[in-house]
Amino acid sequence: MDFQTLPTGPVTLQxxxxxxxxMGQSGDLIRIDLNIADGHLTDQPGQGVDMRxxxxxxxxxxxxxxxxxxxxxxxxxxxxxxxxxxxxTVRADSAANWSADDVxxxxxxxxxxxxAHGTRAIRTHLDSIPPQDDISWPLFKDIRTEWAGRxxxxxxxxxxxxxxxxxxxxxxxxxxxxxxVLGMVTYPLPDLKDRLLGFFKLAEARGLAADFHVDETLDxxxxxxxxxxxxxxxxxxxxxxxxxxLCSLSTQDEARxxxxxxxxxxxxxxxxxxxxxxxxxxxxxxxTPRFRGITLVHEMKARGIxxxxxxxxxxxxxxxxxxxxxxxxxxxxxxIGHLDHAGTDWTHAFLTNPARACGFDQPSLTHGAPADLxxxxxxxxxxxxxxxQSDRIVLRQGRQIDRTLPDYADLDDLMRxx
Ligand SMILES: [Zn+2]
Numbered sequence: 001m002d003f004q005t006l007p008t009g010p011v012t013l014q015x016x017x018x019x020x021x022x023m024g025q026s027g028d029l030i031r032i033d034l035n036i037a038d039g040h041l042t043d044q045p046g047q048g049v050d051m052r053x054x055x056x057x058x059x060x061x062x063x064x065x066x067x068x069x070x071x072x073x074x075x076x077x078x079x080x081x082x083x084x085x086x087x088x089t090v091r092a093d094s095a096a097n098w099s100a101d102d103v104x105x106x107x108x109x110x111x112x113x114x115x116a117h118g119t120r121a122i123r124t125h126l127d128s129i130p131p132q133d134d135i136s137w138p139l140f141k142d143i144r145t146e147w148a149g150r151x152x153x154x155x156x157x158x159x160x161x162x163x164x165x166x167x168x169x170x171x172x173x174x175x176x177x178x179x180x181v182l183g184m185v186t187y188p189l190p191d192l193k194d195r196l197l198g199f200f201k202l203a204e205a206r207g208l209a210a211d212f213h214v215d216e217t218l219d220x221x222x223x224x225x226x227x228x229x230x231x232x233x234x235x236x237x238x239x240x241x242x243x244x245x246l247c248s249l250s251t252q253d254e255a256r257x258x259x260x261x262x263x264x265x266x267x268x269x270x271x272x273x274x275x276x277x278x279x280x281x282x283x284x285x286x287x288t289p290r291f292r293g294i295t296l297v298h299e300m301k302a303r304g305i306x307x308x309x310x311x312x313x314x315x316x317x318x319x320x321x322x323x324x325x326x327x328x329x330x331x332x333x334x335x336i337g338h339l340d341h342a343g344t345d346w347t348h349a350f351l352t353n354p355a356r357a358c359g360f361d362q363p364s365l366t367h368g369a370p371a372d373l374x375x376x377x378x379x380x381x382x383x384x385x386x387x388x389q390s391d392r393i394v395l396r397q398g399r400q401i402d403r404t405l406p407d408y409a410d411l412d413d414l415m416r417x418x
Pocket of ligand 1: 066213244312313
């Protein structure tokens, strides 16, 4: 069989390799057959195709991205690779260039990449400093409708907690109108507790889930995660809460960091780690980086905290690279976080956990589930992670999709600054 072409019509993909945890079993990799008919997995066998041990995953969920920032690098490069350099550069670019048309074209580029790589659901943050919120949120609603059936989309408002003022009520209304998630970047301000109480009050009143950018710094004194966990426990805020980054845990006193994680577990927070972006921004300076910014994912998992990994930024000042490819995220997270000698169920961090944290449909390989699959020419983890899997097959509703990636030249008109 040519790996690149599967027959259409009812088919049985024989001899696939899958992580046992995705089938609710213990152990590492197991072999399975999957029957596909009418776009779904079924118990009725079809035309048999020997897949010769190819690894299969349900289509991926990317739960922390920035589609509105993506691909501005050519006109807005980070001057020095630092977090502050990224923040200042994005602010200047958004003020100058982020019309609805500009944001739309870049978002569509990223969505085309994600779709081609085998992603079926994405949560994106949207910069919501006024007046950008009035531009990006209506646009997001249109794009979500246009992409329905290909990629399920959710959005979160993104604004620094220092900018949270009376106007934020309007942003929260835009978020509620779009069925979005209330988000904020937490910095260790003296009055952060009051700001968090106000934030949760706004979210509660509108029935919104919460998603924070938290402690994206190696300064051990940045402990806003602890305050979020305490505030959730104190207020009894019951909608799902997600916290991303948490880099400062990696430089804090061990006992203190673990004590904070006990609170995070108790508060039921979902964690998302963004290791590629952390690797790029953290410990950036003239000398060789010593600290790599990844949060304490093993210690979290040991406490039952649901940990996920996601793309974060793509080709913007916060991360110069990236292609909305969850297999790249899986490969890099495994290498950076040493997931490969730490149990056999880390696959949940790229599928099950993000789906549950965001409320997307659960990934499934059981009968009746949509045949949305990523199939790789690799039979084991070492074969999977040794190559970028550029020749993977992606099936959506049982049909093999065209995996051609968009051409960077499509963005050239947007990159010309007057
Ligand atoms: Zn982010």
